[in-house]
Amino acid sequence: xxxxxxxxxxxxxxxxxxxxKISRNKAHSKRILHRAGMVFLMSSGGKVLINKRSSKHxxxxxxxxxSVSFHVKYGESYEDSAKRETExxxxxxxxxxxxxxxxxxxxxxxxxxxxxxxxxxxIINSEEFSDGKFYSVNEAEKIIxxxxxxxxxxxxxxxxxxxxxxxxxxxxxxxxxNH
Numbered sequence: 001x002x003x004x005x006x007x008x009x010x011x012x013x014x015x016x017x018x019x020x021k022i023s024r025n026k027a028h029s030k031r032i033l034h035r036a037g038m039v040f041l042m043s044s045g046g047k048v049l050i051n052k053r054s055s056k057h058x059x060x061x062x063x064x065x066x067s068v069s070f071h072v073k074y075g076e077s078y079e080d081s082a083k084r085e086t087e088x089x090x091x092x093x094x095x096x097x098x099x100x101x102x103x104x105x106x107x108x109x110x111x112x113x114x115x116x117x118x119x120x121x122x123i124i125n126s127e128e129f130s131d132g133k134f135y136s137v138n139e140a141e142k143i144i145x146x147x148x149x150x151x152x153x154x155x156x157x158x159x160x161x162x163x164x165x166x167x168x169x170x171x172x173x174x175x176x177x178n179h
Contacts, residue, residue: 008074009034014103016110021074028059028107035072036109037082038065038156039096041116046168047134048160049090049122050143053150054130059107062130064149066156067116071109078112089129090122100159104152111152113159137164 011022012033027034041049049067053060070085072078079096086092096114104111124132135143143149144157 007071009071010074012110014110016101024071031108033103033108033110035078035112036104036152037070037072037078037085037112037114038152039068039070039082039086039114039116040156040160041067041086041090041092041118041122043134044117044119047136048140049132049134050140051124051129051132054126054128056127060150062148063153064143064147065129065153066150067122067132069150069152072112079114082112082114086116089125092116092118092120092122094118094120099163102155102159104155106151109152111156113156115160115163137161 007024008021009024009027011019011027012035013019014033016035022032022034024034026032051065051067053063053065055061068082068085068089070081072081076084079098082096083093086094086096094116096116098112099115100113102111102113103109122132141157141161144154
């Protein structure tokens with residue numbers, strides 16, 4: 001019988017300074033601040049992949065979420081974890097760009113946000129997601145404001161919108177965005 005290794009994460013303070021390592025279960029059960037991240041996959045046509053979490057998730061099953069969301073494993077950087085998870089969850093190997101960070105309170109996480117611009121077709125991992133679809137920014141915004149989502153999606157979305165308005169304002173339809 002094999003030994004199942006518990007996933008180890010970074011225990012951090014609010015400045016994102018490493019205090020040590022902690023198991024994922026302990027971080028969640030004891031509400032200890034740890035590192036996480038999310039990736040928004042976007043096509044050259046300005047559409048963003050929004051996924052719906054599967055029933056297998058302990059927290060927020062069947063909720064809309066970013067293209068990829070993840071915990072940063074101890075020993076990995078935010079970017080290394082983002083790349084690994086994008087490959088595991090979507091079978092996409094493409095450059096990622098860090099666009100911001102926020103502190104989320106439930107569960108307590110420091111979340112780094114990345115954007116991945118690619119026209120490669122994702123192969124969605126059915127263990128992670130029950131559904132996934134590309135939406136225009138305005139369509140995605142309506143889902144995020146009106147549907148059942150992971151709470152961190154709304155915070156990450158604000159960072160994405162700010163990035164898009166600053167860097168791609170001539171290429172995307174953002175006129176109806178409230179962020």
